[in-house]
Amino acid sequence: MVAQRKMASTRQTYGETLLDMADSFPDIVVLGGDLNVSVFTHLWRDKYPERFFDFGPAEQNLVGVGAGLAANGKIPFVSTFSVFGVGRPFDQLRVLVSQGNLNMKLVCTHAGILTGEDGMSAHGIEDLSLICSLPAFTVVSPADSVETVQAVKTAASTEGPFYIRLSRAATPVVHEEDYRFQLGKAEEMREGSDVTIFATGVMVSVSLDAADMLAAQGVEARVVNIHTLKPVDEEAIVAGARETGAVVSAEEHYFHGGLGSIVAQVVGQNQPVPVEMVALQGYSESARAEELMVKCGLTPEKVKDAALKAVSRKK
Amino acid sequence: MIGGRAPAAGHTYSVPELQAMAKELRRDIIQTIYTAGSGHPGGSLSELEILISLYFRVMRYDPENPGWADRDRFILSKGHASPGFYAVLSRAGYFPREELATYRQLNSRIQGHAHPMTPGVEMNSGSLGMGLSFALGCALAARLDGKDYMVYALLGDGECDEGEIWEAAMSAAHHKATNLVAIVDRNRIQNDRFTDDVMTLDPLDRKWRDFGWRVFETDGHDLPALLDTFEKTQRRRTRPTVIIAHTVKGKGVSFMENNPGFHGRAPNAEEYQKALEELA
Numbered sequence: 239m240v241a242q243r244k245m246a247s248t249r250q251t252y253g254e255t256l257l258d259m260a261d262s263f264p265d266i267v268v269l270g271g272d273l274n275v276s277v278f279t280h281l282w283r284d285k286y287p288e289r290f291f292d293f294g295p296a297e298q299n300l301v302g303v304g305a306g307l308a309a310n311g312k313i314p315f316v317s318t319f320s321v322f323g324v325g326r327p328f329d330q331l332r333v334l335v336s337q338g339n340l341n342m343k344l345v346c347t348h349a350g351i352l353t354g355e356d357g358m359s360a361h362g363i364e365d366l367s368l369i370c371s372l373p374a375f376t377v378v379s380p381a382d383s384v385e386t387v388q389a390v391k392t393a394a395s396t397e398g399p400f401y402i403r404l405s406r407a408a409t410p411v412v413h414e415e416d417y418r419f420q421l422g423k424a425e426e427m428r429e430g431s432d433v434t435i436f437a438t439g440v441m442v443s444v445s446l447d448a449a450d451m452l453a454a455q456g457v458e459a460r461v462v463n464i465h466t467l468k469p470v471d472e473e474a475i476v477a478g479a480r481e482t483g484a485v486v487s488a489e490e491h492y493f494h495g496g497l498g499s500i501v502a503q504v505v506g507q508n509q510p511v512p513v514e515m516v517a518l519q520g521y522s523e524s525a526r527a528e529e530l531m532v533k534c535g536l537t538p539e540k541v542k543d544a545a546l547k548a549v550s551r552k553k
Numbered sequence: 554m555i556g557g558r559a560p561a562a563g564h565t566y567s568v569p570e571l572q573a574m575a576k577e578l579r580r581d582i583i584q585t586i587y588t589a590g591s592g593h594p595g596g597s598l599s600e601l602e603i604l605i606s607l608y609f610r611v612m613r614y615d616p617e618n619p620g621w622a623d624r625d626r627f628i629l630s631k632g633h634a635s636p637g638f639y640a641v642l643s644r645a646g647y648f649p650r651e652e653l654a655t656y657r658q659l660n661s662r663i664q665g666h667a668h669p670m671t672p673g674v675e676m677n678s679g680s681l682g683m684g685l686s687f688a689l690g691c692a693l694a695a696r697l698d699g700k701d702y703m704v705y706a707l708l709g710d711g712e713c714d715e716g717e718i719w720e721a722a723m724s725a726a727h728h729k730a731t732n733l734v735a736i737v738d739r740n741r742i743q744n745d746r747f748t749d750d751v752m753t754l755d756p757l758d759r760k761w762r763d764f765g766w767r768v769f770e771t772d773g774h775d776l777p778a779l780l781d782t783f784e785k786t787q788r789r790r791t792r793p794t795v796i797i798a799h800t801v802k803g804k805g806v807s808f809m810e811n812n813p814g815f816h817g818r819a820p821n822a823e824e825y826q827k828a829l830e831e832l833a
Contacts, residue, residue, distance in 0.1 A: 267693075309691065
């Protein structure tokens with residue numbers, strides 16, 4: 239029932255994509271916080287040491303220096319784990335980067351419970367909620383490594399603050415190599431008329447599997463990849479609500495302030511229909527990523543159940 | 554010439570001229586805050602000679618071209634002391650003096666805390682501790698671009714309670730930011746009370762030295778001493794430099810001097826008149 243997909247590491251893809259851009263974007267500089275091997279910026283550090291600065295685990299300063307570089311025409315890619323890169327320097331992101339509208343790119347890996355064994359303090363389940371509250375930021379949560387390449391390149395060539403959310407674990411590849419990412423434009427990955435599943439990040443793959451299960455029961459689910467959470471493609475969300483009459487959101491993030499909140503807001507304002515949310519309900523624990531996905535209900539079965547419930551609530 | 558190396562030739566200010574300017578700008582500060590009905594007089598008055606030294610003798614910049622790539626950068630990290638900054642920016646030619654009357658008013662370019670919407674302001678501010686990191690980013694950008702501009706960051710002493718100041722201090726030394734000069738406005742009063750009552754900072758010189766900085770101390774109101782100190786910062790730059798400028802909070806207005814009550818409140822009508830009389 240569950241499709242077999244190639245697995246690929248989005249954080250390794252990130253590090254390799256940076257190297258690809260070194261010549262075409264001479265203003266790119268990379269800033270790290272002592273986690274460069276884990277976020278794969280060590281590839282850049284070792285090849286372009288004069289365009290790399292390490293600040294140790296001192297994230298307020300990391301973001302503050304990034305802001306100063308951005309204000310002087312550089313394109314700083316600032317990278318660490320999502321819990322450290324968003325949580326600790328939130329005020330610097332707010333005052334310097336967002337209110338200053340600076341061209342800084344925050345790319346964080348190890349988001350969500352896929353960080354696994356390191357446990358709850360390492361699980362960045364609040365990052366989307368925090369970062370989406372900052373008006374100037376564009377927020378992208380790629381579904382796989384193919385999308386990561388293009389999201390990172392788009393961030394480099396698009397003026398303004400960006401946040402890109404990546405995982406620790408290798409994740410299923412759901413796109414062909416000829417896929418074309420369009421910032422702010424949701425991607426319909428499967429047609430369907432009974433219910434629409436809006437998914438982001440690793441939950442896109444999970445939702446495609448759920449749609450297969452639903453089809454076996456005669457329910458045709460549309461699956462839409464919301465890679466850009468901000469600015470979100472309201473048109474695609476409204477169309478899904480209008481054309482299928484019931485929606486589900488699916489994210490590997492806390493239920494408050496992430497994709498579910500965004501979808502509910504757009505649907506409620508424009509096209510009220512039943513909304514079900516698949517998301518984390520609270521903190522998790524130390525275990526392997528795949529065990530946590532099951533324990534936290536981020537599985538095709540749970541997405542399928544949510545879709546059936548949404549369909550059953552149609553008037 | 555404005556500063557030592559500005560593109561447009563101009564006037565080189567003598568010390569007596571700068572001292573007279575300080576008195577005029579103190580009046581501007583009091584008037585700006587009184588007109589707004591709120592603001593931070595204490596730190597604006599304590600920082601003034603530091604800013605005057607930088608803008609009228611030390612820095613190179615072009616008010617007609619605020620984004621000039623080769624300008625020296627000034628970062629006001631203690632962003633609440635914006636009235637002193639605005640008085641100096643206005644006098645330096647970045648915007649008309651009349652605009653000071655719009656401070657904290659609707660639709661003004663002159664915000665409560667300094668923001669880059671004001672010509673001449675590099676960084677958004679208002680949350681303490683951020684300016685030294687930002688200044689280090691500017692300093693590293695100069696290196697990457699092969700430029701020789703200097704970066705000056707003005708910090709409050711109470712602001713040095715912020716951990717980010719010391720993150721930035723450690724990393725500026727590590728990354729050998731020799732074109733970075735921090736100035737601590739050591740007026741010994743922070744928001745609530747005297748700094749000694751809130752959080753012990755001394756020995757402040759040793760803290761900076763231990764973090765890898767070259768340290769100078771000076772009277773922060775004595776213009777010849779300040780100018781001499783800034784001159785010294787240009788010699789043998791092998792480390793980042795900090796100037797601990799000993800100042801008096803509320804300097805120039807007797808009842809504001811060394812008075813924690815005037816960190817963040819405007820004078821009333823009677824106090825306003827008295828202050829202007831003292832500064833006449």
